[in-house]
Amino acid sequence: MPAVLVVNAGSTSLKLHLVAENESVESVEALEAVRAADVAAVGHRVVHGGQLVEPTLIDDDVRAAIEQLTRIAPLHNAPALAAIDDARTVLPRLPHVAVFDTAFHAGMPPVAATYAVPRMWREDWGIRRYGFHGLSVEWSTQRAAELLGAEDARRLVVCHLGGGSSITAVRDGRSVDTTMGFTPLEGVPMATRSGSVDPGALLYVQRAHDLSVDDLDRALNRESGLAGLADGRDVRALVRAATDDETARLALDVFTYRIAVAVSGMGAALGGLDALVFTAGVGEHVPKIRAAVCERLEFLGVELDPELNERSTPDADIATSGSSVRILVVAAREELVAARAVRTLLPA
DSSP: OOEEEEEEEOSSOEEEEEEOTTOOEEEESOGGGOOGGGEEEEEEEESOOTTOOSOEEOOHHHHHHHHHGGGTSHHHHHHHHHHHHHHHHHSTTSOEEEEEGGGGGTTOOHHHHOOSSOHHHHHTSOOOOOOOOHHHHHHHHHHHHHHHOGGGGSEEEEEEESSSEEEEEEETTEEEEESOOSSTTSSSOOSSOOOSOOHHHHHHHHHHTTOOHHHHHHHHHHSOHHHHHTTTOOHHHHHHHTTTOHHHHHHHHHHHHHHHHHHHHHHHHHTSOSEEEEEHHHHHHOHHHHHHHHHHTGGGTBOBOHHHHHHOOSSEEOBOTTOSBEEEEEOOOHHHHHHHHHHTTSOO
16 A cells, blocks of 8 residues: 655644554655655644544545644644645645544543633633644654563653643543643643743733733644744753753743643642653653653652663663663654555545
8 A cells, every 4th residue: 555644833843754564664854855646645743623523534524624723733733734735736636634633632531621710611602621742742642662572661651842832641641640631731841931920920921011902812722832932942952051040040940840830730730640751852862851850759669760862763662670760762654654544545
């Protein structure tokens, strides 16, 4: 069977992968380089699906539904729509399938998904916690079971740390709780997003400083997080500067502190912790962040092996032999999860 082309338009990147039936993967530089004869279908990672949960063939109605959700996830659904439009133009005869990051969290228990807001907001306006990074978390969950055995990976906390960051509790392969909520803005601080902020502070700055809704949107999504704490610098630049730069140290301390606090909370949601998983760009490639987070979690029995941490390759256990919690670094493979989902809609 021909390959599935997976289009992954994230908040900071666009990735194109051809995924063969045997799950070998080839990166593609541009849509125009893809030969339609070599492709069975195109899968699109869409961050916010709202009420859409299953992999869904994209038609004009589905496109319109995704566009409506752009107001909720502006950094993600907008580039996904642009990629969908480009791909449908370049490859018009192929089926295009939307695969949603929110789907993995759709069965999250009501106690985790429900906000304490008025009934009308919840029941009429659909205000609830959706959760995101589902394709990444699903892959990490599968890999953890393969690396550790299913029994030793029943209670997982997955730290997806990249341009966007979220912490998810997974029990027996299912999402129990996660830090992102109605939008990908809630939770821990991120590259340019604030993470959780007291809503009262937002009301205050809007009233006291005459900020528009668009002003707030821009500030919280594009000018906050690590960029807001440290003059626009990213994680790697902050790590390099932290020895001599107090601003860089504070930014990293806030970032790793909030991650560790979130992991602790997810451990409570799970009733214990079997393994901690780090994935995505920062989670996979910045050992100092993993070390700082794990240091704060030693009271949970998390013991990081410093040598394994520094020289680890993805899909490795970097805990000490005596650690009561295993610590995994897992390479993000969202394209494989998306391709598998797309193939469920194709003729056998």
